[in-house]
Amino acid sequence: MTTPVEHRAASTEAPADVRGLPAQRPGGTSPADAARPAPPIRPVRPAVPAERRGKTDIAERVVSRIAARAAREVARVLEVRERGPLTFGERTRATLDGDLTVLRLDVSVEYPAPLRQVTEAVRRHVADRVSVLTGLHVDHVDIDVTGVMPSGEEDRR
Template structure:
């Protein structure tokens, strides 16, 4: 019968540390941005947005790209700015409202982050799959 190594809780105390004594987890803005981009990209009828440099697109607004997200995180609150494309002829307002709701719900569930605002810019309406040009 020995004691636990110095600085480590004994088995009797394991799992019984009050929440206020467990420490703090801090999420960097970039972590929330990547999570939000992935979540938004999983929503039906949503596609990616091209990166821009000085307002000029550096690529097409393709489905294979993920939406672009910037986040401002303050403690457990955040504000998001999202750039994405929407499949035509999907109703843009309904799709963007759904994206806002999914982002709010999933970030709360996965990261315990409360989303204060979600500003969405639709950068393109993507043609239906059958109308998209393919290189053969």
């Protein structure tokens, strides 16, 4: 005696996972990706030592602009100027020695503001941003508060 076998028509849809998304095939591709040709496989090259890859130089002017922009991001800082007798632009002064950086900023701060807290926030934020964006180590940040200006709200009174 034979056991009856139930035959079901095969579904044309791809099986779905729990979230209702198309299931992944064992190779990590979905059924839609199976029709695409596989990208060519590139041979793996051995890693080149860092000293043979080349050198990246970042100009002091670039570091100065990054520092000035970072200083302007701090609350209650109104203006950042280049340090020195000839201040033609809104920049800071950066001195680079290898990967060690010294920054000098002239800032104007909103009145009334606790100057020590604002300058400490500027110092931390500028050092972090310059370090993250350039990979340079910031040794220290000199800040001169060159002006205290009333905020926009006080001008309206």
